[in-house]
Amino acid sequence: MTADVSTSTPVTLLGLGAMGTALARTWLAAGHPLTVWNRTAARTEPLVAEGATAAATAAEAVAASDLVILCLLDDASVDEALKGVDLTGKDLVNLTTTTPAQARERAAWATARGARYLDGGIMAVPPMIGVPEAGGYVFYSGAPDLFETHEKTLAVPAGTRFVGADPGHAALHDVALLSAMYGMIAGATHAFALIREESIDPVAFAPLLTEWITAMAGPHMAQTAEHLKSGDYTADVVSNLGMQTAGVPTFLATAEQQGVSPGLLVPFFNLMHRRLTQGTPEEGLTGVVDLLLR
Structure with missing residues:
Protein backbone atom coordinates (compact mmCIF):
# COMPACT_ATOMS: atom_id res chain seq x y z
CA MET A 1 0.00 0.00 0.00
CA THR A 2 1.29 3.44 -0.88
CA ALA A 3 0.22 6.72 0.64
CA ASP A 4 1.17 10.37 0.69
CA VAL A 5 2.51 10.65 4.23
CA SER A 6 2.57 14.44 3.95
CA THR A 7 -1.23 14.54 3.77
CA SER A 8 -1.98 11.66 6.15
CA THR A 9 -3.28 12.62 9.58
CA PRO A 10 -0.82 11.87 12.40
CA VAL A 11 -2.29 9.42 14.91
CA THR A 12 -1.42 8.65 18.51
CA LEU A 13 -2.49 5.26 19.80
CA LEU A 14 -2.50 4.32 23.48
CA GLY A 15 -2.74 0.57 24.09
CA LEU A 16 -1.06 -2.24 22.18
CA GLY A 17 -2.93 -5.38 23.06
CA ALA A 18 -3.96 -7.65 20.20
CA MET A 19 -6.57 -5.18 18.95
CA GLY A 20 -4.41 -2.09 19.43
CA THR A 21 -1.53 -3.69 17.57
CA ALA A 22 -3.81 -4.65 14.67
CA LEU A 23 -5.13 -1.08 14.51
CA ALA A 24 -1.60 0.33 14.61
CA ARG A 25 -0.43 -1.75 11.69
CA THR A 26 -3.27 -0.58 9.45
CA TRP A 27 -2.53 3.09 10.07
CA LEU A 28 1.16 2.50 9.45
CA ALA A 29 0.43 0.63 6.23
CA ALA A 30 -1.79 3.51 5.08
CA GLY A 31 1.03 5.99 5.63
CA HIS A 32 -0.18 7.73 8.78
CA PRO A 33 2.59 9.00 11.06
CA LEU A 34 1.96 6.95 14.19
CA THR A 35 3.03 7.49 17.79
CA VAL A 36 2.39 4.59 20.15
CA TRP A 37 2.46 4.07 23.88
CA ASN A 38 1.85 0.99 25.97
CA ARG A 39 2.24 0.40 29.69
CA THR A 40 4.51 -2.56 28.85
CA ALA A 41 7.00 -0.75 26.66
CA ALA A 42 8.35 -3.90 24.98
CA ARG A 43 5.13 -4.16 22.96
CA THR A 44 6.04 -1.01 21.06
CA GLU A 45 9.25 -2.52 19.63
CA PRO A 46 7.77 -4.46 16.67
CA LEU A 47 5.80 -1.39 15.63
CA VAL A 48 8.84 0.86 15.89
CA ALA A 49 10.58 -1.55 13.52
CA GLU A 50 7.66 -0.99 11.12
CA GLY A 51 7.90 2.80 11.30
CA ALA A 52 6.05 3.92 14.42
CA THR A 53 7.44 6.28 17.02
CA ALA A 54 7.36 5.04 20.61
CA ALA A 55 6.61 7.52 23.37
CA ALA A 56 8.09 7.02 26.81
CA THR A 57 4.94 8.26 28.56
CA ALA A 58 1.27 8.62 27.76
CA ALA A 59 1.62 12.40 28.09
CA GLU A 60 4.40 12.42 25.51
CA ALA A 61 2.27 10.31 23.15
CA VAL A 62 -0.76 12.59 23.52
CA ALA A 63 1.36 15.66 22.84
CA ALA A 64 2.58 14.17 19.55
CA SER A 65 -0.75 14.24 17.67
CA ASP A 66 -4.06 16.05 17.67
CA LEU A 67 -5.90 12.75 17.06
CA VAL A 68 -5.53 10.43 20.05
CA ILE A 69 -6.95 6.90 19.94
CA LEU A 70 -7.44 4.89 23.13
CA CYS A 71 -7.62 1.10 23.00
CA LEU A 72 -7.04 0.06 26.59
CA LEU A 73 -8.27 -2.70 28.88
CA ASP A 74 -11.13 -0.87 30.58
CA ASP A 75 -12.37 2.51 31.76
CA ALA A 76 -10.12 2.44 34.82
CA SER A 77 -7.12 2.00 32.51
CA VAL A 78 -8.12 5.17 30.67
CA ASP A 79 -8.14 7.04 33.98
CA GLU A 80 -4.71 5.67 34.85
CA ALA A 81 -3.16 6.41 31.45
CA LEU A 82 -4.47 9.97 31.15
CA LYS A 83 -4.13 11.10 34.76
CA GLY A 84 -2.64 14.58 34.70
CA VAL A 85 -2.22 14.58 30.90
CA ASP A 86 -3.00 17.86 29.11
CA LEU A 87 -5.86 17.19 26.67
CA THR A 88 -6.47 20.77 25.59
CA GLY A 89 -7.33 20.91 21.90
CA LYS A 90 -7.08 17.14 21.45
CA ASP A 91 -9.49 14.92 19.55
CA LEU A 92 -10.01 11.90 21.78
CA VAL A 93 -11.43 8.70 20.28
CA ASN A 94 -12.01 6.01 22.89
CA LEU A 95 -12.21 2.46 21.51
CA THR A 96 -11.94 0.93 24.97
CA THR A 97 -14.87 -1.35 25.80
CA THR A 98 -17.10 0.43 28.33
CA THR A 99 -20.71 0.71 29.40
CA PRO A 100 -22.95 3.46 27.95
CA ALA A 101 -22.87 5.28 31.29
CA GLN A 102 -19.08 5.18 31.41
CA ALA A 103 -18.93 6.53 27.85
CA ARG A 104 -21.16 9.47 28.75
CA GLU A 105 -19.13 10.21 31.87
CA ARG A 106 -15.89 9.99 29.88
CA ALA A 107 -17.27 12.41 27.28
CA ALA A 108 -18.08 14.97 29.97
CA TRP A 109 -14.67 14.37 31.52
CA ALA A 110 -12.91 14.98 28.19
CA THR A 111 -14.96 18.08 27.40
CA ALA A 112 -14.11 19.55 30.80
CA ARG A 113 -10.44 19.12 29.88
CA GLY A 114 -10.74 20.94 26.58
CA ALA A 115 -10.96 17.91 24.27
CA ARG A 116 -13.49 16.76 21.71
CA TYR A 117 -14.69 13.20 22.29
CA LEU A 118 -15.90 10.20 20.33
CA ASP A 119 -16.70 6.83 21.81
CA GLY A 120 -16.31 3.66 19.78
CA GLY A 121 -17.48 0.06 19.87
CA ILE A 122 -15.41 -2.33 17.77
CA MET A 123 -17.48 -5.00 16.04
CA ALA A 124 -14.55 -7.12 14.94
CA VAL A 125 -11.78 -9.34 16.23
CA PRO A 126 -8.11 -8.50 15.51
CA PRO A 127 -7.75 -10.69 12.37
CA MET A 128 -10.62 -8.71 10.77
CA ILE A 129 -8.87 -5.37 11.17
CA GLY A 130 -7.50 -4.02 7.90
CA VAL A 131 -9.41 -6.66 5.92
CA PRO A 132 -12.46 -4.92 4.39
CA GLU A 133 -13.97 -8.12 3.05
CA ALA A 134 -14.09 -9.52 6.60
CA GLY A 135 -16.97 -7.17 7.36
CA GLY A 136 -15.66 -5.65 10.59
CA TYR A 137 -16.67 -2.14 11.56
CA VAL A 138 -16.70 0.29 14.49
CA PHE A 139 -19.69 2.09 15.97
CA TYR A 140 -18.97 5.74 16.79
CA SER A 141 -21.00 8.21 18.84
CA GLY A 142 -20.35 11.61 20.30
CA ALA A 143 -19.27 14.88 18.67
CA PRO A 144 -20.56 14.79 15.06
CA ASP A 145 -18.03 17.37 13.87
CA LEU A 146 -15.20 15.27 15.26
CA PHE A 147 -16.44 12.21 13.42
CA GLU A 148 -16.71 14.17 10.16
CA THR A 149 -13.20 15.56 10.59
CA HIS A 150 -11.55 12.17 11.07
CA GLU A 151 -13.91 9.77 9.31
CA LYS A 152 -11.42 8.85 6.58
CA THR A 153 -8.66 8.16 9.09
CA LEU A 154 -10.97 6.16 11.36
CA ALA A 155 -12.14 4.11 8.37
CA VAL A 156 -8.63 2.82 7.64
CA PRO A 157 -8.73 -0.15 10.06
CA ALA A 158 -12.43 -1.01 9.66
CA GLY A 159 -15.72 0.41 8.45
CA THR A 160 -17.37 3.21 10.40
CA ARG A 161 -20.97 3.56 11.56
CA PHE A 162 -21.93 6.77 13.32
CA VAL A 163 -24.90 6.17 15.63
CA GLY A 164 -25.54 9.61 17.04
CA ALA A 165 -24.44 12.46 19.24
CA ASP A 166 -25.19 10.64 22.50
CA PRO A 167 -21.73 9.38 23.52
CA GLY A 168 -23.24 6.26 25.09
CA HIS A 169 -24.86 4.93 21.94
CA ALA A 170 -21.77 3.30 20.43
CA ALA A 171 -21.21 1.28 23.60
CA LEU A 172 -24.92 0.45 23.77
CA HIS A 173 -24.97 -0.82 20.18
CA ASP A 174 -21.79 -2.79 20.87
CA VAL A 175 -23.12 -4.53 23.99
CA ALA A 176 -26.56 -5.12 22.46
CA LEU A 177 -25.09 -6.92 19.45
CA LEU A 178 -22.64 -8.89 21.57
CA SER A 179 -25.45 -9.89 23.93
CA ALA A 180 -27.36 -11.27 20.96
CA MET A 181 -24.24 -13.15 19.91
CA TYR A 182 -23.91 -14.82 23.31
CA GLY A 183 -27.58 -15.76 23.24
CA MET A 184 -27.05 -17.40 19.86
CA ILE A 185 -23.96 -19.22 21.13
CA ALA A 186 -25.94 -20.43 24.15
CA GLY A 187 -28.54 -21.98 21.87
CA ALA A 188 -25.87 -23.55 19.67
CA THR A 189 -24.11 -24.91 22.74
CA HIS A 190 -27.32 -26.62 23.85
CA ALA A 191 -27.81 -28.06 20.34
CA PHE A 192 -24.30 -29.55 20.26
CA ALA A 193 -24.82 -30.97 23.75
CA LEU A 194 -27.97 -32.77 22.58
CA ILE A 195 -26.05 -34.66 19.87
Missing part, protein backbone atom coordinates in the same frame (compact mmCIF):
# COMPACT_ATOMS: atom_id res chain seq x y z
CA ARG A 196 -22.80 -35.05 21.84
CA GLU A 197 -23.29 -38.69 22.86
CA GLU A 198 -24.93 -39.78 19.62
CA SER A 199 -23.39 -41.14 16.42
CA ILE A 200 -23.90 -37.75 14.75
CA ASP A 201 -20.85 -36.06 13.26
CA PRO A 202 -20.66 -32.55 14.77
CA VAL A 203 -18.79 -31.36 11.68
CA ALA A 204 -21.69 -32.45 9.49
CA PHE A 205 -24.20 -31.03 11.96
CA ALA A 206 -22.59 -27.56 12.12
CA PRO A 207 -23.69 -26.32 8.66
CA LEU A 208 -27.24 -27.49 9.35
CA LEU A 209 -27.21 -25.41 12.53
CA THR A 210 -25.77 -22.41 10.71
CA GLU A 211 -28.33 -22.62 7.92
CA TRP A 212 -31.23 -22.90 10.35
CA ILE A 213 -30.15 -20.03 12.59
CA THR A 214 -29.51 -17.83 9.55
CA ALA A 215 -32.93 -18.63 8.06
CA MET A 216 -34.72 -17.86 11.33
CA ALA A 217 -32.72 -14.85 12.50
CA GLY A 218 -33.48 -12.35 9.74
CA PRO A 219 -37.28 -12.66 9.75
CA HIS A 220 -37.42 -12.80 13.56
CA MET A 221 -35.33 -9.63 14.00
CA ALA A 222 -37.37 -7.75 11.41
CA GLN A 223 -40.71 -8.81 12.88
CA THR A 224 -39.66 -8.02 16.45
CA ALA A 225 -38.55 -4.53 15.39
CA GLU A 226 -41.84 -3.89 13.56
CA HIS A 227 -43.87 -5.15 16.53
CA LEU A 228 -42.00 -2.92 18.97
CA LYS A 229 -42.45 0.09 16.69
CA SER A 230 -46.16 -0.48 16.00
CA GLY A 231 -47.20 -1.94 19.35
CA ASP A 232 -49.12 -4.72 17.58
CA TYR A 233 -47.47 -7.96 18.69
CA THR A 234 -49.84 -10.14 16.64
CA ALA A 235 -49.13 -8.71 13.17
CA ASP A 236 -48.00 -11.32 10.60
CA VAL A 237 -47.23 -13.91 13.28
CA VAL A 238 -46.71 -17.41 11.87
CA SER A 239 -45.63 -19.36 14.98
CA ASN A 240 -47.60 -17.83 17.81
CA LEU A 241 -46.77 -17.75 21.50
CA GLY A 242 -49.48 -20.25 22.43
CA MET A 243 -48.16 -22.84 19.98
CA GLN A 244 -44.52 -22.30 20.90
CA THR A 245 -45.21 -22.49 24.63
CA ALA A 246 -47.11 -25.74 24.15
CA GLY A 247 -43.98 -27.20 22.59
CA VAL A 248 -41.73 -26.47 25.55
CA PRO A 249 -42.28 -29.86 27.29
CA THR A 250 -40.86 -31.61 24.22
CA PHE A 251 -37.62 -29.60 24.46
CA LEU A 252 -37.30 -30.27 28.17
CA ALA A 253 -38.05 -34.00 27.78
CA THR A 254 -35.51 -34.33 24.97
CA ALA A 255 -32.85 -32.68 27.11
CA GLU A 256 -33.68 -35.04 29.98
CA GLN A 257 -33.49 -38.10 27.73
CA GLN A 258 -30.18 -36.97 26.25
CA GLY A 259 -28.68 -36.28 29.68
CA VAL A 260 -28.35 -32.58 28.95
CA SER A 261 -29.04 -29.73 31.36
CA PRO A 262 -31.77 -27.39 30.09
CA GLY A 263 -30.20 -24.52 32.04
CA LEU A 264 -29.44 -22.44 28.95
CA LEU A 265 -33.05 -22.58 27.72
CA VAL A 266 -35.20 -22.63 30.86
CA PRO A 267 -34.94 -18.88 31.63
CA PHE A 268 -36.33 -18.02 28.20
CA PHE A 269 -39.01 -20.70 28.40
CA ASN A 270 -40.07 -19.29 31.77
CA LEU A 271 -40.43 -15.84 30.24
CA MET A 272 -42.53 -17.29 27.42
CA HIS A 273 -44.90 -18.86 29.97
CA ARG A 274 -45.06 -15.62 31.93
CA ARG A 275 -45.85 -13.60 28.82
CA LEU A 276 -48.59 -16.05 27.88
CA THR A 277 -50.39 -15.23 31.14
CA GLN A 278 -50.19 -11.49 30.39
CA GLY A 279 -50.63 -11.33 26.63
CA THR A 280 -52.53 -13.42 24.11
CA PRO A 281 -51.72 -16.82 22.53
CA GLU A 282 -51.93 -15.20 19.08
CA GLU A 283 -48.97 -12.87 19.56
CA GLY A 284 -45.37 -13.74 18.77
CA LEU A 285 -42.36 -13.61 21.09
CA THR A 286 -41.94 -9.83 21.10
CA GLY A 287 -43.70 -9.41 24.43
CA VAL A 288 -40.78 -11.11 26.16
CA VAL A 289 -38.78 -7.94 25.45
CA ASP A 290 -41.10 -5.98 27.72
CA LEU A 291 -40.71 -8.50 30.53
CA LEU A 292 -36.97 -7.77 30.67
CA LEU A 293 -37.47 -4.08 31.40
CA ARG A 294 -37.16 -3.18 35.07
Whole structure:
Protein backbone atom coordinates (compact mmCIF):
# COMPACT_ATOMS: atom_id res chain seq x y z
CA MET A 1 0.00 0.00 0.00
CA THR A 2 1.29 3.44 -0.88
CA ALA A 3 0.22 6.72 0.64
CA ASP A 4 1.17 10.37 0.69
CA VAL A 5 2.51 10.65 4.23
CA SER A 6 2.57 14.44 3.95
CA THR A 7 -1.23 14.54 3.77
CA SER A 8 -1.98 11.66 6.15
CA THR A 9 -3.28 12.62 9.58
CA PRO A 10 -0.82 11.87 12.40
CA VAL A 11 -2.29 9.42 14.91
CA THR A 12 -1.42 8.65 18.51
CA LEU A 13 -2.49 5.26 19.80
CA LEU A 14 -2.50 4.32 23.48
CA GLY A 15 -2.74 0.57 24.09
CA LEU A 16 -1.06 -2.24 22.18
CA GLY A 17 -2.93 -5.38 23.06
CA ALA A 18 -3.96 -7.65 20.20
CA MET A 19 -6.57 -5.18 18.95
CA GLY A 20 -4.41 -2.09 19.43
CA THR A 21 -1.53 -3.69 17.57
CA ALA A 22 -3.81 -4.65 14.67
CA LEU A 23 -5.13 -1.08 14.51
CA ALA A 24 -1.60 0.33 14.61
CA ARG A 25 -0.43 -1.75 11.69
CA THR A 26 -3.27 -0.58 9.45
CA TRP A 27 -2.53 3.09 10.07
CA LEU A 28 1.16 2.50 9.45
CA ALA A 29 0.43 0.63 6.23
CA ALA A 30 -1.79 3.51 5.08
CA GLY A 31 1.03 5.99 5.63
CA HIS A 32 -0.18 7.73 8.78
CA PRO A 33 2.59 9.00 11.06
CA LEU A 34 1.96 6.95 14.19
CA THR A 35 3.03 7.49 17.79
CA VAL A 36 2.39 4.59 20.15
CA TRP A 37 2.46 4.07 23.88
CA ASN A 38 1.85 0.99 25.97
CA ARG A 39 2.24 0.40 29.69
CA THR A 40 4.51 -2.56 28.85
CA ALA A 41 7.00 -0.75 26.66
CA ALA A 42 8.35 -3.90 24.98
CA ARG A 43 5.13 -4.16 22.96
CA THR A 44 6.04 -1.01 21.06
CA GLU A 45 9.25 -2.52 19.63
CA PRO A 46 7.77 -4.46 16.67
CA LEU A 47 5.80 -1.39 15.63
CA VAL A 48 8.84 0.86 15.89
CA ALA A 49 10.58 -1.55 13.52
CA GLU A 50 7.66 -0.99 11.12
CA GLY A 51 7.90 2.80 11.30
CA ALA A 52 6.05 3.92 14.42
CA THR A 53 7.44 6.28 17.02
CA ALA A 54 7.36 5.04 20.61
CA ALA A 55 6.61 7.52 23.37
CA ALA A 56 8.09 7.02 26.81
CA THR A 57 4.94 8.26 28.56
CA ALA A 58 1.27 8.62 27.76
CA ALA A 59 1.62 12.40 28.09
CA GLU A 60 4.40 12.42 25.51
CA ALA A 61 2.27 10.31 23.15
CA VAL A 62 -0.76 12.59 23.52
CA ALA A 63 1.36 15.66 22.84
CA ALA A 64 2.58 14.17 19.55
CA SER A 65 -0.75 14.24 17.67
CA ASP A 66 -4.06 16.05 17.67
CA LEU A 67 -5.90 12.75 17.06
CA VAL A 68 -5.53 10.43 20.05
CA ILE A 69 -6.95 6.90 19.94
CA LEU A 70 -7.44 4.89 23.13
CA CYS A 71 -7.62 1.10 23.00
CA LEU A 72 -7.04 0.06 26.59
CA LEU A 73 -8.27 -2.70 28.88
CA ASP A 74 -11.13 -0.87 30.58
CA ASP A 75 -12.37 2.51 31.76
CA ALA A 76 -10.12 2.44 34.82
CA SER A 77 -7.12 2.00 32.51
CA VAL A 78 -8.12 5.17 30.67
CA ASP A 79 -8.14 7.04 33.98
CA GLU A 80 -4.71 5.67 34.85
CA ALA A 81 -3.16 6.41 31.45
CA LEU A 82 -4.47 9.97 31.15
CA LYS A 83 -4.13 11.10 34.76
CA GLY A 84 -2.64 14.58 34.70
CA VAL A 85 -2.22 14.58 30.90
CA ASP A 86 -3.00 17.86 29.11
CA LEU A 87 -5.86 17.19 26.67
CA THR A 88 -6.47 20.77 25.59
CA GLY A 89 -7.33 20.91 21.90
CA LYS A 90 -7.08 17.14 21.45
CA ASP A 91 -9.49 14.92 19.55
CA LEU A 92 -10.01 11.90 21.78
CA VAL A 93 -11.43 8.70 20.28
CA ASN A 94 -12.01 6.01 22.89
CA LEU A 95 -12.21 2.46 21.51
CA THR A 96 -11.94 0.93 24.97
CA THR A 97 -14.87 -1.35 25.80
CA THR A 98 -17.10 0.43 28.33
CA THR A 99 -20.71 0.71 29.40
CA PRO A 100 -22.95 3.46 27.95
CA ALA A 101 -22.87 5.28 31.29
CA GLN A 102 -19.08 5.18 31.41
CA ALA A 103 -18.93 6.53 27.85
CA ARG A 104 -21.16 9.47 28.75
CA GLU A 105 -19.13 10.21 31.87
CA ARG A 106 -15.89 9.99 29.88
CA ALA A 107 -17.27 12.41 27.28
CA ALA A 108 -18.08 14.97 29.97
CA TRP A 109 -14.67 14.37 31.52
CA ALA A 110 -12.91 14.98 28.19
CA THR A 111 -14.96 18.08 27.40
CA ALA A 112 -14.11 19.55 30.80
CA ARG A 113 -10.44 19.12 29.88
CA GLY A 114 -10.74 20.94 26.58
CA ALA A 115 -10.96 17.91 24.27
CA ARG A 116 -13.49 16.76 21.71
CA TYR A 117 -14.69 13.20 22.29
CA LEU A 118 -15.90 10.20 20.33
CA ASP A 119 -16.70 6.83 21.81
CA GLY A 120 -16.31 3.66 19.78
CA GLY A 121 -17.48 0.06 19.87
CA ILE A 122 -15.41 -2.33 17.77
CA MET A 123 -17.48 -5.00 16.04
CA ALA A 124 -14.55 -7.12 14.94
CA VAL A 125 -11.78 -9.34 16.23
CA PRO A 126 -8.11 -8.50 15.51
CA PRO A 127 -7.75 -10.69 12.37
CA MET A 128 -10.62 -8.71 10.77
CA ILE A 129 -8.87 -5.37 11.17
CA GLY A 130 -7.50 -4.02 7.90
CA VAL A 131 -9.41 -6.66 5.92
CA PRO A 132 -12.46 -4.92 4.39
CA GLU A 133 -13.97 -8.12 3.05
CA ALA A 134 -14.09 -9.52 6.60
CA GLY A 135 -16.97 -7.17 7.36
CA GLY A 136 -15.66 -5.65 10.59
CA TYR A 137 -16.67 -2.14 11.56
CA VAL A 138 -16.70 0.29 14.49
CA PHE A 139 -19.69 2.09 15.97
CA TYR A 140 -18.97 5.74 16.79
CA SER A 141 -21.00 8.21 18.84
CA GLY A 142 -20.35 11.61 20.30
CA ALA A 143 -19.27 14.88 18.67
CA PRO A 144 -20.56 14.79 15.06
CA ASP A 145 -18.03 17.37 13.87
CA LEU A 146 -15.20 15.27 15.26
CA PHE A 147 -16.44 12.21 13.42
CA GLU A 148 -16.71 14.17 10.16
CA THR A 149 -13.20 15.56 10.59
CA HIS A 150 -11.55 12.17 11.07
CA GLU A 151 -13.91 9.77 9.31
CA LYS A 152 -11.42 8.85 6.58
CA THR A 153 -8.66 8.16 9.09
CA LEU A 154 -10.97 6.16 11.36
CA ALA A 155 -12.14 4.11 8.37
CA VAL A 156 -8.63 2.82 7.64
CA PRO A 157 -8.73 -0.15 10.06
CA ALA A 158 -12.43 -1.01 9.66
CA GLY A 159 -15.72 0.41 8.45
CA THR A 160 -17.37 3.21 10.40
CA ARG A 161 -20.97 3.56 11.56
CA PHE A 162 -21.93 6.77 13.32
CA VAL A 163 -24.90 6.17 15.63
CA GLY A 164 -25.54 9.61 17.04
CA ALA A 165 -24.44 12.46 19.24
CA ASP A 166 -25.19 10.64 22.50
CA PRO A 167 -21.73 9.38 23.52
CA GLY A 168 -23.24 6.26 25.09
CA HIS A 169 -24.86 4.93 21.94
CA ALA A 170 -21.77 3.30 20.43
CA ALA A 171 -21.21 1.28 23.60
CA LEU A 172 -24.92 0.45 23.77
CA HIS A 173 -24.97 -0.82 20.18
CA ASP A 174 -21.79 -2.79 20.87
CA VAL A 175 -23.12 -4.53 23.99
CA ALA A 176 -26.56 -5.12 22.46
CA LEU A 177 -25.09 -6.92 19.45
CA LEU A 178 -22.64 -8.89 21.57
CA SER A 179 -25.45 -9.89 23.93
CA ALA A 180 -27.36 -11.27 20.96
CA MET A 181 -24.24 -13.15 19.91
CA TYR A 182 -23.91 -14.82 23.31
CA GLY A 183 -27.58 -15.76 23.24
CA MET A 184 -27.05 -17.40 19.86
CA ILE A 185 -23.96 -19.22 21.13
CA ALA A 186 -25.94 -20.43 24.15
CA GLY A 187 -28.54 -21.98 21.87
CA ALA A 188 -25.87 -23.55 19.67
CA THR A 189 -24.11 -24.91 22.74
CA HIS A 190 -27.32 -26.62 23.85
CA ALA A 191 -27.81 -28.06 20.34
CA PHE A 192 -24.30 -29.55 20.26
CA ALA A 193 -24.82 -30.97 23.75
CA LEU A 194 -27.97 -32.77 22.58
CA ILE A 195 -26.05 -34.66 19.87
CA ARG A 196 -22.80 -35.05 21.84
CA GLU A 197 -23.29 -38.69 22.86
CA GLU A 198 -24.93 -39.78 19.62
CA SER A 199 -23.39 -41.14 16.42
CA ILE A 200 -23.90 -37.75 14.75
CA ASP A 201 -20.85 -36.06 13.26
CA PRO A 202 -20.66 -32.55 14.77
CA VAL A 203 -18.79 -31.36 11.68
CA ALA A 204 -21.69 -32.45 9.49
CA PHE A 205 -24.20 -31.03 11.96
CA ALA A 206 -22.59 -27.56 12.12
CA PRO A 207 -23.69 -26.32 8.66
CA LEU A 208 -27.24 -27.49 9.35
CA LEU A 209 -27.21 -25.41 12.53
CA THR A 210 -25.77 -22.41 10.71
CA GLU A 211 -28.33 -22.62 7.92
CA TRP A 212 -31.23 -22.90 10.35
CA ILE A 213 -30.15 -20.03 12.59
CA THR A 214 -29.51 -17.83 9.55
CA ALA A 215 -32.93 -18.63 8.06
CA MET A 216 -34.72 -17.86 11.33
CA ALA A 217 -32.72 -14.85 12.50
CA GLY A 218 -33.48 -12.35 9.74
CA PRO A 219 -37.28 -12.66 9.75
CA HIS A 220 -37.42 -12.80 13.56
CA MET A 221 -35.33 -9.63 14.00
CA ALA A 222 -37.37 -7.75 11.41
CA GLN A 223 -40.71 -8.81 12.88
CA THR A 224 -39.66 -8.02 16.45
CA ALA A 225 -38.55 -4.53 15.39
CA GLU A 226 -41.84 -3.89 13.56
CA HIS A 227 -43.87 -5.15 16.53
CA LEU A 228 -42.00 -2.92 18.97
CA LYS A 229 -42.45 0.09 16.69
CA SER A 230 -46.16 -0.48 16.00
CA GLY A 231 -47.20 -1.94 19.35
CA ASP A 232 -49.12 -4.72 17.58
CA TYR A 233 -47.47 -7.96 18.69
CA THR A 234 -49.84 -10.14 16.64
CA ALA A 235 -49.13 -8.71 13.17
CA ASP A 236 -48.00 -11.32 10.60
CA VAL A 237 -47.23 -13.91 13.28
CA VAL A 238 -46.71 -17.41 11.87
CA SER A 239 -45.63 -19.36 14.98
CA ASN A 240 -47.60 -17.83 17.81
CA LEU A 241 -46.77 -17.75 21.50
CA GLY A 242 -49.48 -20.25 22.43
CA MET A 243 -48.16 -22.84 19.98
CA GLN A 244 -44.52 -22.30 20.90
CA THR A 245 -45.21 -22.49 24.63
CA ALA A 246 -47.11 -25.74 24.15
CA GLY A 247 -43.98 -27.20 22.59
CA VAL A 248 -41.73 -26.47 25.55
CA PRO A 249 -42.28 -29.86 27.29
CA THR A 250 -40.86 -31.61 24.22
CA PHE A 251 -37.62 -29.60 24.46
CA LEU A 252 -37.30 -30.27 28.17
CA ALA A 253 -38.05 -34.00 27.78
CA THR A 254 -35.51 -34.33 24.97
CA ALA A 255 -32.85 -32.68 27.11
CA GLU A 256 -33.68 -35.04 29.98
CA GLN A 257 -33.49 -38.10 27.73
CA GLN A 258 -30.18 -36.97 26.25
CA GLY A 259 -28.68 -36.28 29.68
CA VAL A 260 -28.35 -32.58 28.95
CA SER A 261 -29.04 -29.73 31.36
CA PRO A 262 -31.77 -27.39 30.09
CA GLY A 263 -30.20 -24.52 32.04
CA LEU A 264 -29.44 -22.44 28.95
CA LEU A 265 -33.05 -22.58 27.72
CA VAL A 266 -35.20 -22.63 30.86
CA PRO A 267 -34.94 -18.88 31.63
CA PHE A 268 -36.33 -18.02 28.20
CA PHE A 269 -39.01 -20.70 28.40
CA ASN A 270 -40.07 -19.29 31.77
CA LEU A 271 -40.43 -15.84 30.24
CA MET A 272 -42.53 -17.29 27.42
CA HIS A 273 -44.90 -18.86 29.97
CA ARG A 274 -45.06 -15.62 31.93
CA ARG A 275 -45.85 -13.60 28.82
CA LEU A 276 -48.59 -16.05 27.88
CA THR A 277 -50.39 -15.23 31.14
CA GLN A 278 -50.19 -11.49 30.39
CA GLY A 279 -50.63 -11.33 26.63
CA THR A 280 -52.53 -13.42 24.11
CA PRO A 281 -51.72 -16.82 22.53
CA GLU A 282 -51.93 -15.20 19.08
CA GLU A 283 -48.97 -12.87 19.56
CA GLY A 284 -45.37 -13.74 18.77
CA LEU A 285 -42.36 -13.61 21.09
CA THR A 286 -41.94 -9.83 21.10
CA GLY A 287 -43.70 -9.41 24.43
CA VAL A 288 -40.78 -11.11 26.16
CA VAL A 289 -38.78 -7.94 25.45
CA ASP A 290 -41.10 -5.98 27.72
CA LEU A 291 -40.71 -8.50 30.53
CA LEU A 292 -36.97 -7.77 30.67
CA LEU A 293 -37.47 -4.08 31.40
CA ARG A 294 -37.16 -3.18 35.07
